[in-house]
Amino acid sequence: MMLPKDPKLGILAGGGVLPRLLIKACQKAGRAVFVIAFQDQCDPATVQGVEHAWVRIGRAGKSIDLLRANKAQQLVMAGYIKKPSLAQLMPDGKTLKVIAGGILNQGDDGLLSAIVQDLETNEGFTFVGVHDVLPELLTPEGVLGKVHPNEADQACIQAAVTAALDLGAQDVGQATVACEGRVVAQESRSGTDAMLKGLIDVPEAKGGVLAKMCKPGQEKRADLPTIGVVTIENAKLAGLSGVVVEAEGSLIIERAAVIDAADQAGIFVMGVKPEVKS
Numbered sequence: 342m343m344l345p346k347d348p349k350l351g352i353l354a355g356g357g358v359l360p361r362l363l364i365k366a367c368q369k370a371g372r373a374v375f376v377i378a379f380q381d382q383c384d385p386a387t388v389q390g391v392e393h394a395w396v397r398i399g400r401a402g403k404s405i406d407l408l409r410a411n412k413a414q415q416l417v418m419a420g421y422i423k424k425p426s427l428a429q430l431m432p433d434g435k436t437l438k439v440i441a442g443g444i445l446n447q448g449d450d451g452l453l454s455a456i457v458q459d460l461e462t463n464e465g466f467t468f469v470g471v472h473d474v475l476p477e478l479l480t481p482e483g484v485l486g487k488v489h490p491n492e493a494d495q496a497c498i499q500a501a502v503t504a505a506l507d508l509g510a511q512d513v514g515q516a517t518v519a520c521e522g523r524v525v526a527q528e529s530r531s532g533t534d535a536m537l538k539g540l541i542d543v544p545e546a547k548g549g550v551l552a553k554m555c556k557p558g559q560e561k562r563a564d565l566p567t568i569g570v571v572t573i574e575n576a577k578l579a580g581l582s583g584v585v586v587e588a589e590g591s592l593i594i595e596r597a598a599v600i601d602a603a604d605q606a607g608i609f610v611m612g613v614k615p616e617v618k619s
């Protein structure tokens with residue numbers, strides 16, 4: 342549990358509900374926060390009533406100056422970021438230094454790892470993960486609701502988990518869908534929800550399983566696999582039987598609501614620990 346003596350937390354806020362959950366947790370614990378709200382990414386409602394500044398995502402130098410001026414010591418990255426092109430970034434000098442090694446052309450984890458390393462090594466901040474502030478969001482191991490996978494689902498689970506790990510090893514995405522032991526969809530830059538929506542009229546996906554896993558060697562303080570009620574709704578529309586996510590390596594937003602939605606949809610939700618290849 343966080344204590345008021347905890348250092349001021351700088352929240353690098355993208356889209357979605359996660360940044361607001363962090364803000365509320367810190368406010369409840371009496372912990373000071375300062376939010377860098379990324380323009381065209383963060384929801385304006387997220388930063389109402391809290392110290393913040395709006396910054397274009399390519400202005401790393403300005404963000405660092407603001408974080409220092411507002412005495413943030415620890416940083417956390419939360420919320421989804423629509424990855425911009427170099428032209429859209431319009432990077433300042435600091436951003437250019439970070440991306441000079443070509444990391445903009447890498448996958449998301451390569452980019453995020455480089456950002457985290459630079460902020461710690463070169464700028465002196467301490468980086469923490471969302472799960473360090475909100476450990477209750479971490480996925481536990483096992484079946485979470487009333488619906489359990491049947492024997493036929495096991496082949497789907499195994500194929501989907503293996504494919505998700507293989508996809509993650511390429512730093513392309515975190516999620517796949519498998520049905521009857523065969524992969525029918527892989528996540529692209531468009532994200533998990535777009536992948537699921539693309540399966541609505543695909544008969545081969547019906548009865549399949551979504552797996553969302555950490556990328557092997559992933560920087561776990563940024564971009565942990567995440568599911569929420571919308572994930573369940575889209576899985577239902579796609580006709581899937583279940584959703585599996587990495588136990589102790591993924592986040593479930595509003596877990597009770599997710600479990601309730603899954604139970605009503607007849608979809609199982611399960612935390613699994615993938616086998617580590619030696």
